[in-house]
Amino acid sequence: IHNLPGPDDASWVTGHLSKMMNTTAWDYHRKVLRQFGAISHIKGVFGADEIYTFDPKALHHILIKDHSIVWDETDSLIAGLKTMFGEGITTTLGERHRRQRKMFNPKLLLNLIAVPIFYEVAHKVENAFLKKVENGPQELDVMDWMTRLALELIGQTGLGYSFDELTETSKPHRYAQASKQLVPTQSENTVVLQTLLPYLTRIGTKRFRRWIVDHIPSEDIKRLRDIIDVLHETSVEIYQSKLAAIKQGDEALAAQIGRGKDIISILLKANMKVEDDGKLSEEELLGQVTSLTFAATDTTSGALARTFHLLAQHKDAQAKVREELRNARKATGGEDIDYDTLVALPYLDALCRETLRLYPPVPMVNRVARQDAILPLLTPAKGKDGSTVTEVEVPKGTIAHLSILNSNTNPALWGPDAGEWKPERWLNPLPEELIDARIPGVYSHLLTFMGGGRSCIGFKFSQLEMKVVLALMLEKFEFSLSDKNIYWQMTGIATPNLDTTSTMPTLPLIVSKAK
Numbered sequence: 001i002h003n004l005p006g007p008d009d010a011s012w013v014t015g016h017l018s019k020m021m022n023t024t025a026w027d028y029h030r031k032v033l034r035q036f037g038a039i040s041h042i043k044g045v046f047g048a049d050e051i052y053t054f055d056p057k058a059l060h061h062i063l064i065k066d067h068s069i070v071w072d073e074t075d076s077l078i079a080g081l082k083t084m085f086g087e088g089i090t091t092t093l094g095e096r097h098r099r100q101r102k103m104f105n106p107k108l109l110l111n112l113i114a115v116p117i118f119y120e121v122a123h124k125v126e127n128a129f130l131k132k133v134e135n136g137p138q139e140l141d142v143m144d145w146m147t148r149l150a151l152e153l154i155g156q157t158g159l160g161y162s163f164d165e166l167t168e169t170s171k172p173h174r175y176a177q178a179s180k181q182l183v184p185t186q187s188e189n190t191v192v193l194q195t196l197l198p199y200l201t202r203i204g205t206k207r208f209r210r211w212i213v214d215h216i217p218s219e220d221i222k223r224l225r226d227i228i229d230v231l232h233e234t235s236v237e238i239y240q241s242k243l244a245a246i247k248q249g250d251e252a253l254a255a256q257i258g259r260g261k262d263i264i265s266i267l268l269k270a271n272m273k274v275e276d277d278g279k280l281s282e283e284e285l286l287g288q289v290t291s292l293t294f295a296a297t298d299t300t301s302g303a304l305a306r307t308f309h310l311l312a313q314h315k316d317a318q319a320k321v322r323e324e325l326r327n328a329r330k331a332t333g334g335e336d337i338d339y340d341t342l343v344a345l346p347y348l349d350a351l352c353r354e355t356l357r358l359y360p361p362v363p364m365v366n367r368v369a370r371q372d373a374i375l376p377l378l379t380p381a382k383g384k385d386g387s388t389v390t391e392v393e394v395p396k397g398t399i400a401h402l403s404i405l406n407s408n409t410n411p412a413l414w415g416p417d418a419g420e421w422k423p424e425r426w427l428n429p430l431p432e433e434l435i436d437a438r439i440p441g442v443y444s445h446l447l448t449f450m451g452g453g454r455s456c457i458g459f460k461f462s463q464l465e466m467k468v469v470l471a472l473m474l475e476k477f478e479f480s481l482s483d484k485n486i487y488w489q490m491t492g493i494a495t496p497n498l499d500t501t502s503t504m505p506t507l508p509l510i511v512s513k514a515k
């Protein structure tokens, strides 16, 4: 590791992490790519030696070949998830993860892709917007609406629960407000807190820790506590209503939203049949409700908001996709565009891929080596001693930061225009260098949804969700920039804000009826 190239501007407390994990860190990541290539040596908290990589072969080892044998979730992520989503989240971590993921079969999720429900919910937002702009263009908070929409979509299909009427006057569910703000604005303190969290969460009982949190004189911590309480209370409410319906029998379940075919009802029923040892506890089941809802909401709403924001900046692309959508609707006789046609629309598909490439909602994840490991490299690095490094020895305990952002925008693979938003690139053959690199992502040579045993289970779900929403909204409405400046913060999930420090994501755009 020490022979790898890397930046030398580390702080002795937070190493390079405060430079890499803050709301304006985009340029720092680009600089690391330009100066040091696909693998570098960085410093973590208190001088820890860590690596930063987007080398495809190294990623293949971390995500697929040695996944869960050597490479695992970091202790601070586990502690953070437990703090946010409850102790029950352990089912998606470590030993029980594989069994859990099998129960939570991605194919099961695919069966839930209920295009009619997607359309029904998206039509509600379309109608709300129609009312809002009936007397002329209006400035609307597109991020707010997309969060409500994404929450309702996972609510109805994944949880069999409705959060929001989604009319022009209805109020957002408090979960939508809370979840949007949970992705904390990362600061230098967050880096230190993340490191300390695994130790802090082991102190005393749960009750004692709660007492401490209640008495810490920090507004930020109190705000976080209140947000987490909302997520937890909502999950308990959903879980209990599902459980009660299941106990009352099939008729009561069928009367619920989702008619008992949602993923949580299926999971609860499957769990009742499991023998003692394999049974998920109530806490674990609750962890599933919270984590599924969280994983599905802010990622998708961020991706949708980013697409609308880009289309407001590229009016030619907006007009082009609108024309494609209108032609497709004409061909279906004015009905909603059916599944097969929708997924095959080339320009709509190209602009979704391009947006998710250049602006991955989750820009970076990390893993830790639980054993000593060897990482072979696709592109040899130039060692500090001048030698050519083709593989790296990684000692047990080393944290690897995996840059989704730099993998998706690496000019060596994507070409010199890798940093530009060009949907057309997907309508032409992709560069051979990219195809030969065999990026281990589940989606189109991209790492946006990661790859291997912990890849996103909702990636097909979210793409269809995006396409249904874009199809309805772009056909009817034109989106233009407002006079407000928008800054996309580089938080755990990128969010649009009015400035670099705000913790209330928002995307005001001018919406008018499209001609």
Ligand code: HEM
Binding pocket: 092, 101, 109, 154, 158, 291, 292, 295, 296, 297, 299, 300, 303, 360, 361, 362, 365, 366, 447, 448, 449, 450, 453, 454, 455, 456, 457, 458, 459, 461, 462
């Ligand atoms: C544009 C939308 C989305 C993006 C960019 C996205 C991205 C990701 C990424 C990068 C991971 C891996 C995190 C890591 O390795 O630490 C992940 C995991 C996950 N995602 Fe998504 N996601 C999206 C939508 C969804 C949706 C709609 C669902 C549910 C329906 C979902 C459910 C999950 C779950 C449950 C995991 C954890 C899987 C595991 O650990 O086995 N995601 N997602």
